[in-house]
Amino acid sequence: xxxxxxxxxxxxxxxxxxxxxxxxxxxxxxxxxxxxxxxxxxxxxxxxxxxxxxxxxxxxxxxxxxxxxxxxxxxxxxxxxxxxxxxxxxxxxxxxxxxxxxxxxxxxxxxxxxxxxxxxxxxxxxxxxxxxxxxxxxxxxxxxxxxxxxxxxxxxxxxxxxxxxxxxxxxxxxxxxxxxxxxxxxxxxxxxxxxxxxxxxxxxxxxxxxxxxxxxxxxxxxxxxxxxxxxxxxxxxxxxxxxxxxxxxxxxxxxxxxxxxxxxxxxxxxxxxxxxxxxxxxxxxxxxxxxxxxxxxxxxxxxxxxxxxxxxxxxxxxxxxxxxxxxxxxxxxxxxxxxxxxxxxxxxxxxxxxxxxxxxxxxxxxxxxxxxxxxxxxxxxxxxxxxxxxx
Amino acid sequence: xxxxxxxxxxxxxxxxxxxxxxxxxxxxxxxxxxxxxxxxxxxxxxxxxxxxxxxxxxxxxxxxxxxxxxxxxxxxxxxxxxxxxxxxxxxxxxxxxxxxxxxxxxxxxxxxxxxxxxxxxxxxxxxxxxxxxxxxxxxxxxxxxxxxxxxxxxxxxxxxxxxxxxxxxxxxxxxxxxxxxxxxxxxxxxxxxxxxxxxxxxxxxxxxxxxxxxxxxxxxxxxxxxxxxxxxxxxxxxxxxxxxxxxxxxxxxxxxxxxxxxxxxxxxxxxxxxxxxxxxxxxxxxxxxxxxxxxxxxxxxxxxxxxxxxxxxxxxxxxxxxxxxxxxx
Numbered sequence: 001x002x003x004x005x006x007x008x009x010x011x012x013x014x015x016x017x018x019x020x021x022x023x024x025x026x027x028x029x030x031x032x033x034x035x036x037x038x039x040x041x042x043x044x045x046x047x048x049x050x051x052x053x054x055x056x057x058x059x060x061x062x063x064x065x066x067x068x069x070x071x072x073x074x075x076x077x078x079x080x081x082x083x084x085x086x087x088x089x090x091x092x093x094x095x096x097x098x099x100x101x102x103x104x105x106x107x108x109x110x111x112x113x114x115x116x117x118x119x120x121x122x123x124x125x126x127x128x129x130x131x132x133x134x135x136x137x138x139x140x141x142x143x144x145x146x147x148x149x150x151x152x153x154x155x156x157x158x159x160x161x162x163x164x165x166x167x168x169x170x171x172x173x174x175x176x177x178x179x180x181x182x183x184x185x186x187x188x189x190x191x192x193x194x195x196x197x198x199x200x201x202x203x204x205x206x207x208x209x210x211x212x213x214x215x216x217x218x219x220x221x222x223x224x225x226x227x228x229x230x231x232x233x234x235x236x237x238x239x240x241x242x243x244x245x246x247x248x249x250x251x252x253x254x255x256x257x258x259x260x261x262x263x264x265x266x267x268x269x270x271x272x273x274x275x276x277x278x279x280x281x282x283x284x285x286x287x288x289x290x291x292x293x294x295x296x297x298x299x300x301x302x303x304x305x306x307x308x309x310x311x312x313x314x315x316x317x318x319x320x321x322x323x324x325x326x327x328x329x330x331x332x333x334x335x336x337x338x339x340x341x342x343x344x345x346x347x348x349x350x351x352x353x354x355x356x357x358x359x360x361x362x363x364x365x366x367x368x369x370x371x372x373x374x375x376x377x378x379x380x381x382x383x384x385x386x387x388x389x390x391x
Numbered sequence: 392x393x394x395x396x397x398x399x400x401x402x403x404x405x406x407x408x409x410x411x412x413x414x415x416x417x418x419x420x421x422x423x424x425x426x427x428x429x430x431x432x433x434x435x436x437x438x439x440x441x442x443x444x445x446x447x448x449x450x451x452x453x454x455x456x457x458x459x460x461x462x463x464x465x466x467x468x469x470x471x472x473x474x475x476x477x478x479x480x481x482x483x484x485x486x487x488x489x490x491x492x493x494x495x496x497x498x499x500x501x502x503x504x505x506x507x508x509x510x511x512x513x514x515x516x517x518x519x520x521x522x523x524x525x526x527x528x529x530x531x532x533x534x535x536x537x538x539x540x541x542x543x544x545x546x547x548x549x550x551x552x553x554x555x556x557x558x559x560x561x562x563x564x565x566x567x568x569x570x571x572x573x574x575x576x577x578x579x580x581x582x583x584x585x586x587x588x589x590x591x592x593x594x595x596x597x598x599x600x601x602x603x604x605x606x607x608x609x610x611x612x613x614x615x616x617x618x619x620x621x622x623x624x625x626x627x628x629x630x631x632x633x634x635x636x637x638x639x640x641x642x643x644x645x646x647x648x649x650x651x652x653x654x655x656x657x658x659x660x661x662x663x664x665x666x667x668x669x670x671x672x673x674x675x676x677x678x679x680x681x682x683x684x685x686x687x688x689x690x691x692x693x694x695x696x697x698x699x700x701x702x703x704x705x706x707x708x709x710x711x712x713x714x715x716x717x718x719x720x
Binding site: 054198205207 | 442449453456462464470474481483484486490
């Protein structure tokens with residue numbers, strides 16, 4: 001039976017179902033409700049774990065690293081400035097091949113200060129060597145967290161589960177929370193083969209010279225590419241256990257004969273799907289939710305886009321001076337196709353600007369541009385721009 | 392050949408003690424930090440997990456594929472050692488494992504960049520012994536001044552010149568800051584008194600909670616003295632009063648190593664090139680020397696270090712020599 005849960009509360013309870021042994025937490029909006037809910041579960045005796053209230057995000061990530069290296073199932077959560085502050089540690093966690101799970105409650109970056117949602121934070125650490133999974137809904141967030149713990153321990157790679165701040169984290173809706181037995185059957189007891197143990201002392205985190213550093217990076221890169229199989233298996237096994245299939249690396253909806261595609265990450269997918277339903281008069285559209293951004297699903301993306309003429313990528317972040325982030329990678333992947341669709345890039349919903357149904361017709365207009373849209377922010381308010389830029 | 396029975400006492404002496412760091416590491420001759428770390432790991436024993444900050448101790452002992460460590464050891468970053476140790480300790484607790492967690496860092500990683508994580512670790516009461524190997528500058532990067540560098544010391548970023556006499560700021564009183572966290576046990580030690588150091592390690596490990604040890608560790612390269620004089624220089628630091636050896640429990644002084652025959656700070660300073668400019672023929676140099684002498688006297692006064700009678704024989708020092716090889720067996 002579905003429960004009425006806030007997204008953050010649902011994520012906290014999903015994490016608790018995975019029996020983490022160490023949770024480190026430092027508060028930042030809009031992640032706070034997640035760590036507050038976990039703290040309450042611990043306080044109520046519903047979750048038996050070491051809850052470490054650290055003094056910074058840098059230490060949140062470091063404490064999770066230490067715990068995971070000592071063989072514990074570890075979890076932490078952050079957003080925005082917190083993600084940037086811990087970014088040094090994020091690279092180290094993945095480089096040392098220490099598995100743990102982190103929730104990113106996606107939020108814009110300073111300055112200027114914004115507490116509202118976009119995906120600048122997780123995009124800024126896309127090269128940190130983590131698996132990155134983006135959730136389109138709170139139900140997907142519940143299921144993805146459970147899958148993430150299994151993917152992490154199978155691959156000895158850290159997994160970042162990205163959920164749009166406020167849009168998902170602070171929305172209450174009816175959600176299915178799996179039974180503890182279902183999760184226990186899906187998620188084996190945590191084991192880390194290289195754990196710190198006086199009975200079998202290992203040295204972790206040595207200094208590696210030019211004679212081996214490239215090979216370490218090669219291994220890391222290929223471990224991430226190979227993790228695609230683990231993501232697919234976790235998704236399939238969880239679909240069998242729960243009846244909910246989130247597509248693995250990506251998923252698409254819409255009529256099979258669609259020649260126009262729209263690709264995005266996160267909660268805007270639901271909005272676009274609703275919009276497509278409300279606008280049957282518009283051309284048929286394939287809406288593609290990119291679930292795994294790392295590893296980047298080259299083959300799956302090529303397969304789903306092979307018969308498209310136009311593809312509009314909706315960015316929830318910007319790389320100033322270049323523009324597109326996701327579309328740049330999508331273009332590179334699709335360039336290998338014999339007949340690639342034109343790829344347009346627009347950003348929308350930066351710093352919490354509302355993404356409504358009205359975005360959808362605008363995206364289809366972009367798809368029918370004479371020229372390829374290299375990149376622009378599609379929902380600008382010209383009134384707020386200096387005159388010389390508003391034309 | 393018939394076997395000659397060996398007396399039990401001899402066997403005990405020959406029995407190699409556990410040591411956490413093997414020989415063959417790449418530290419400089421006479422490195423105070425490596426000596427200190429060896430003594431600490433010997434006293435701590437094998438049932439430990441070490442989190443180590445970036446620095447000389449890390450880079451000289453773990454050049455892949457070699458490692459000098461015989462205990463489980465992890466290096467993550469420069470400033471997060473206390474947080475990594477916190478995580479290890481939390482994991483051990485969650486798994487009902489009883490090994491002691493040790494955190495090792497230099498003075499840069501403790502006084503400066505790693506201070507926030509250390510303060511958090513102590514405030515949260517993690518059962519970790521944090522050892523700061525204090526060589527009073529960023530030695531691994533080439534002798535730059537840190538919050539621990541003493542006033543008047545020349546480093547590459549606080550050089551002595553026509554207008555400056557080395558570092559212009561006082562060494563941070565880290566022990567008092569640590570003690571202000573209602574610290575169960577915090578102490579200073581030095582490589583010059585190994586028995587005292589070992590005693591303090593064992594005392595710190597017995598405490599179920601955070602403990603802190605500041606180990607004065609000369610750096611021949613950075614301080615400018617011969618590698619053979621490491622222990623002598625460290626000892627002069629104590630005897631001059633500049634390096635007080637004290638124990639604090641919950642902020643109260645519970646132990647001091649008395650100074651029976653105080654030496655002028657000039658004896659300590661003259662032994663090191665980093666203070667050479669203080670012996671120039673100038674009023675400023677003389678004033679800075681007086682300043683350092685006053686700091687030493689302040690320590691002696693503040694901690695009550697003066698004690699009558701001749702210098703006590705450091706019996707455990709002899710013990711250290713015996714462990715160094717077969718010549719005493």
